Amino acid sequence: MTSPEPAAAAFSQADLGNALAQCLAYTAELPWGSQPTLFGLVPTGVLAEQAPGLVDPDDDSALSPVVQETDTAELEQLLTTVSWPAAVVGCALVSEITLLPPDAEADLDAALEPLLADPVAADEAARQAAHAHPGRQTARLAAGVLRNGKRVALLALREGDGQSGDLQTHPNLAPNVLDALAQTFHG
Template sequence: MSNIESGGAPLAANPLTQAVLEIDDYASGLGWDQPARLFALVDTDRLRVQEPGLADELGLAEQTAGALTPIEQDELPAGTPLDEFLATIAWPEVVSGCALTVERLMLPPSAEQAMPEGLDEDALGQWVAAHPERQEVRMTVAVLRDGTRESAVRLRAKDAATEVLTGAALVPGLAEALSATFEE
């Protein structure tokens, strides 16, 4: 992945926000209609000391203290619901946090009033996909072991680094599921 500074995305105020924007920039470079991607977040200084070869391979130069390096994990298993997959993860101590990027369809709150009742999950998905006000979004959510959270949301209709919305509470359900991967 390229660094935020070289990728043209805005500079971030803290290491977790910077990692989230770096992952969003990386995912953006892959295009849309991609599978979910999981990342371990490791302390960059610690990585350089413990794995200098990997740090060199990743092109990690001296960073700001506390910088985090996202390391993409193996592809998520096809056909397994995301919540079930996340429930199987346990991170080693060397991992400071984790992040997930996933694409979804979203509707504005006004569309909830028109939602038919009694739809099963498949029928609801079809209804949302056919709704004229649907928006395709890519969400990148990251959590640290201490509970710190950050998210980035990018609309396909406004696919530019300057249009990415960030905030700690944008995708609370996914942040909770990621936090649970650090619980013993």
């Protein structure tokens, strides 16, 4: 017996946030410098019915992240080609990012200005300048969307250097990543 198609509207932003925290917990076991990790978000009840061995009987979470095996490190290509079956009510992506203090903008502009005619070289120069900046912080960004339009992005700063590793969010965090993830349901 198969379950009826899950109603994505039944899931809240809090359910999505909890699933993202699970995604970050999974990726915390990976070494820093790992490729981005893509997850399908499936209702835990559906997963428990279809693959009972994958779900802890005490798991009361609404959504369960399912790691997607990918063969590309090119994030844009991956997000433009992925498609989801009906049982997947959302998706999430965890990637590493470098955060810079507001005063770093002048340093980045100086690195980019001579290379603006070559977008690839400018992008690489910006990446190198960001990694060399003394005020940089490394973090894992977890961004997720549901078919019903709910969106959340969480940031986990790399522990050490006085950082606690606490999860942070902001309404304007990673809008482009969230848009790209949402497009995987409309493409």
